[in-house]
Amino acid sequence: MSIKIFYDNTNYKYPGWRKTVKLLEKVIRNERMVLGDLNFIITTDSILKKVNQEFLKHNYNTDVISFDYSVGGTVNGEIYISKDTVKRNAHNYRVSLSKEMLRVMIHGILHLTGYNDNTVEEKALMRKMEDMWLTVIEE
DSSP, X not given: OEEEEEESSOOOOOSOHHHHHHHHXXXXXXXXXXXXXXXXXXXXXXXXXXXXXXXXXXXXXXXXEEEEOOBTTEEEEEEEEEHHHHHHHHHHHTXXXXXXXXXXXXXXXXXXXXXXXXXXXXXXXXXXXHHHHHHXXXX
């Protein structure tokens, strides 16, 4: 089973992929789940907005959308990420593009392992988990 990254209509290439894969695998194992097939698709605002409209019926830009195809305790899915929105967020939060990109990758995986962000409490827990895993990769 594997984690793969694809680029759709963007010339951006995520740096440090091997180290990132090891961290993402840890996130999954920490939730007592097993890695299946997981694809990241890094794309543009316009494409992700179309995905958001078609599948979620939301008419706005977003940074990440997770499609969960997991079966039992095996994590399978697709995580679409808008490089454009992530870049704006990185600027707004005063962090590097690669750090913010990693945050949304972790965020997507947390969704696939059962976390939600519908309430204030759920959002706070997800942010706490994202921050924890970002600290782990920096060690």
